[in-house]
Amino acid sequence: MNERVHTGRRRNEEARRAVLDAALRLLADADGAPVGVDAIAREAGVGKQTLYRWWPSKGAVLLDALTGRAEQDVPARDSGSLREDLRAVVAATFAGAQAEPVGPALRTLVRESARDPHLAELMREFTGARRSALREVLARGRERGELAADCDLDLMVDQVYGVFWYRFLLGHAPLGEEEAVRLADSLVRQGG
Amino acid sequence: MNERVHTGRRRNEEARRAVLDAALRLLADADGAPVGVDAIAREAGVGKQTLYRWWPSKGAVLLDALTGRAEQDVPARDSGSLREDLRAVVAATFAGAQAEPVGPALRTLVRESARDPHLAELMREFTGARRSALREVLARGRERGELAADCDLDLMVDQVYGVFWYRFLLGHAPLGEEEAVRLADSLVRQGG
Amino acid sequence: MNERVHTGRRRNEEARRAVLDAALRLLADADGAPVGVDAIAREAGVGKQTLYRWWPSKGAVLLDALTGRAEQDVPARDSGSLREDLRAVVAATFAGAQAEPVGPALRTLVRESARDPHLAELMREFTGARRSALREVLARGRERGELAADCDLDLMVDQVYGVFWYRFLLGHAPLGEEEAVRLADSLVRQGG
Amino acid sequence: MNERVHTGRRRNEEARRAVLDAALRLLADADGAPVGVDAIAREAGVGKQTLYRWWPSKGAVLLDALTGRAEQDVPARDSGSLREDLRAVVAATFAGAQAEPVGPALRTLVRESARDPHLAELMREFTGARRSALREVLARGRERGELAADCDLDLMVDQVYGVFWYRFLLGHAPLGEEEAVRLADSLVRQGG
DNA sequence: ATTTAATCGAGACGGTACGTCATGTCTTCGG
DNA sequence: CCGAAGACATGACGTACCGTCTCGATTAAAT
Known part of the structure; x- marks a missing residue:
């Protein structure tokens, strides 16, 4: 706990980081179990008011903790080949x-969003962005003729994320490299 | 509230029905919002202890309310054609x-299961049963040669339920007859 | 902490006692410093909700703790002599x-009542009862001719309690036997 | 809000006045209810630090607001007659x-001092000064033989201020000219 | 004339207490 | 023994206030 210094009347960036770090840590450690506001504040060495000053709800903190750190590193490059x-x-x-600490944190986040309408809305935006990125990839493939002109891109997108979330949350089947390839290929085949 | 009569020292079937009815009603009215134990008990005109005597947790009541009433009417008949x-x-x-009151109730139930480990386990069983029923259908199709011998049945099952839950919970896209046909056909095509 | 047992759907008398005991103890130990609700609840081994279920405010608990235990043992006997x-x-x-634990507790109570309008009202009733008891004594003396017929009994009462509270709260002068006698005698002389 | 001008590195007298004015106004309006530091600062159009730079605590501000404006106009002249x-x-x-705004403000001040040890100490000094002024008057009377040589002056002083505070804070009896005369006369008679 | 230093309004900060809410356990009492 | 009622311990929630701290601007005094 390295004695944070005040920054006067402007937002203390260190406090912000401390909160997000603490939140991510707790989120990951909890692995699904609820994470309390008091716990985050205590862990971050921060007053609860500081949380509520900058984030509209607990959920916003948690989501920020996840997105602000775990870079949205899904690439969406254009290699010329849809497959x-x-x-x-x-x-x-x-x-x-699957990676630490994103996985457990994400699980907790989804759990929380079930109770917290505000967080649910934020999650909706978050997932919406992912969806359109993927749709872009598919649209490019269709233009190149790798998919039939009349195929339902939205349905294909939802098949990817549907499988992902379904398995991620229930944990009844793996989400490895192999499954990824299989799923991608089957979609290409299905839409061809 | 028609003045239930006591049944002495044997379980009162009417009380059970009253609880399940009340739970389903609240579950449906809530449409996602949390449903409390006190609320169910009050709505049913029942003591809280009666709930905990017969069901191991709040979640069990909710799930029972849904499954005990909304018949699992997914047919899984064998028409001879996979498609x-x-x-x-x-x-x-x-x-x-989509139907009332199952839809909203189901939404609430899933939300609750995010917080309630006990309910989560029950939901896992519930969805597991659905999954194997669907897998059965696909396995028959594969035996008939309508699907390739090496295709990943589990992945196909998860594509169906993945899309279903994903759209059902987020509500960003429809779940109508048309989408159902499209999804089914694309899976047959993909696996052929 | 001797494992209190539940008493079912009726108020748990033991819990009530535990709360009042704890409150009095803390009140006395604090000697003027504020006593928190959480502290009382923790000390009593009781949930905070139990406090708010039975007492309308923190102040009510504190006053109850003082009056319910420390018997109002101011005698007001009739010896035939006013003096x-x-x-x-x-x-x-x-x-x-002066006695333990009443003294310190009373001091804390008055302090609290400065912030808590509800408690202030309760204190008003409490002191009002004391005032009329003393007024009774003086009235008897006046009937016996020990006081002038036109003397202001209310003013005399307030001289007693005024001096008492003033010294009790500021602590700038003693409140011993000697001062009591002197005050009583001077009032008799003044009203004679 | 007439745009106060900076006075550079010397204390801004206008700011001081603004604080005291605001404090007195709030103190009077509150009539017993707590007055917060933030409220004073906002009302005065002043930063909180300016308060804490010049006054050691909130209580000091409040007391200063009262004494610095409401002149201590208790005369203590020497007319030659004790009565x-x-x-x-x-x-x-x-x-x-009784006068506005001193009355309500004083009430609030005493209430605050119950919670604020610093203010309590200041109030002790304040009342101490009043007490010795009154004691002076009585001592002069005793020297002139208007009071018995062995009478307890401190007790007489406390009877005056005791009655005053008791009635002022509880408000159960008037504090008018008539009561003042009666109290003064009874003390002279009692000590004679 | 330039530097130094203390003022000001503003408001974020860590901390503590508050009163409300929901959960699951427990006990009474009437049927 | 069942069922209704509801008190109980626990612990999270979001709000309010306190006194401290730092900012960036402003202006008087020191150099």
């Missing part, structure tokens, strides 16, 4: 959710 | 979740 | 406020 | 506490 791109995106998505 | 069977199952799944 | 009775009442008042 | 002087002092004390 290639799709494999990359799906594999990155699967892998990102 | 036919799959369309039927998917469409029934989609339609079942 | 005698007055000396007794004043001395008892002074002595009562 | 006369005493009547004057007591009546002035009573009247001073």
Whole structure:
């Protein structure tokens, strides 16, 4: 606990970091169990008011903790081949959710969002962004003729993220490299 | 509230029904918002202890309320054609979740299961049963040669339920007859 | 902490006692410093909700703790002599406020009542009762001719309690037997 | 809010006045209810630090607001007659506490001092000064033989201020000219 | 004339207490 | 023994206030 210094009347960036770090740590350690505001504040060495001053709800803190640190490193590069791109995106998505501390934190976050309407809304935005990124990849493939002109891109996107979340939250089946490839390929085949 | 009569020292079936009815009603009215134990007990005109005597947790009551009433009417008939069977199952799944009061109740139930480990376990069983029923349909199709011998049935199952839950919970896209057909057909095509 | 047992759907008398005991103990130990609700609850081994269920405010608990235990043992006997009775009442008042744990607790209570309008009202009733008891004594003396017919009994009462509270709270002068006698005698002389 | 001008590195007298004015206004408006530091600062259009730079605590501000404005106009003249002087002092004390805005402000101040040890100490000094002024009057009377040589002056002083504070804070009886005269006379008679 | 230093308004900060809420356990009492 | 009622311990929630601290601007005194 290295004695944070005050920054006067402007927001203390160190406090912000301390909060997000603490939140991410607790989120990861909890692995699904609820994370309390008091706990975050105590862990960060911060007054509760500081949380409520800068984030509209507990959920906002948690989401910020996850997105602000775990870079949205899903690439969405354009390799010229739909199969290639799709494999990359799906594999990155699967892998990102397995890594520490993102995985457990993400699980906790989703759990929390079930109770916290504010967080649910934030999550909706978050996932919406991911969805359109993936849709972009598919749209490029369709333009190149790798997919049928009449295929339902939205349904394909939802098949990817549907499988992902379903398995991620229930944990009844793996989310490895192999499954990513299989899923990507089956989508390409299905839409061809 | 029609003045239930005591049944002495044997379990009062009417009380059980009153609880499940009340739970389902609240579950549906809440449409996602949390449903408390006190609320169920009051709505049912029942003591809280009666709940905990017969159900191990709040979640169990909620799940019982849903499954005990909303018949698991997903058919899983065997028509001889995979495409036919799959369309039927998917469409029934989609339609079942739209109907009142099942839809809103189911949404609430899932939300609750995020916080309640006990309910989560019950939900796991519940969805597990659905999954194996669907897998059965697909396995029959594969035996008939309608799917490639090496295709990943588990992945196909999860594509169906993944899309279903993903759209059902986020509500960003429809879950109608048309989407059901499209999804079923694309899976048959992909696995052929 | 001897494992209190629940008493079912009726108020738990043991819990009530535990709360009042704890409150009195803390009140006395604090000697003027504020006593928190959490502290009382923790000390009593009781949930905070139990406090708010039975007492309308923190102040009500504190006052109850003082009056419910420390018997209002100011005698107000009738000895036939005003001087005698007055000396007794004043001395008892002074002595009562010195004794442990009443003294420190009373000081804390008054302090709290400055912030808590509800408690202030309760204190008003409490002191009002004391005032009328003393007024009774003086009225009897006046009927016996020990006081002038036109003397202001209310003013005399307030001289007693005024001096008492003033010295009790500021602590700038003693409140012993000697002062009690002197005050009583001077009042008799003044009203004669 | 007439745009105060900076005075550079010397204390800004206007700011001081603004604080005291604001404090007195809030103190009077509150009539017993707590007055917060933030409220004073906002009302005065002043930073909180400016308060803590010049006053050691909130209480000091409040007391200063009261004493710095409401002149200590209790006369303590020497008319040659104890009865006369005493009547004057007591009546002035009573009247001073009734006037706006001193009365309500004083009430709030005492309430605050119950929670604020620093303010309590300041109040002790404040009342101590009043006490010795009154004691002076009585001592002069005793030297002139208007009081018995062995009478307890401190007790007499406390009877005056005791009655005053008791009635002022509880408000159960009036503090008018008539009561002042009666109290003063009874003390002279009692000590004669 | 330039530097130094103390003022000012503003408001974020860590901390403590508050009163409300929901959960699951427990006990009474009537049927 | 069942069922209704509801008190109980626990612990999270979001709000309010306190006194401290730092900012960036401003202006008087020191150099």
